[in-house]
Amino acid sequence: MRPLLLLLLLLGGCSKGPQADLQYISEARSCAAEWALVNQEAAQGKLTHIYVDAMRKSLRQQIATAKGALTVPDSAYAREMAALLATPPDAAPAQLRSHVDRLKQIEDGLESA
16 A cells, blocks of 8 residues: 555656645545444444454544645645544544545546636
8 A cells, every 4th residue: 555655646746736636635535435434334333343443543544644645735625634634533424424525526626627
């Protein structure tokens, strides 16, 4: 995973602005959606505590890495990623999905620009 992320960082450095950040927005959105699913399954008692803790930690780290790689750190999507990182690990799936929805709207808007 790390070599892929480093490659993405290098490629992202070749261009500037929100278009260059699309990959990081997408990654953060995907991680947040997976985090919501983990919390949903955990609430239903379908996952072990060890697995849930490891997944939450890993997903939050991936979001933090994506946020740190942004070329526009004062953007709406950067603030959305920061809000995700400020969210408690055991947040309600609906709360996490609201962040996913906002990131998806931003992503769609940039892709159609």
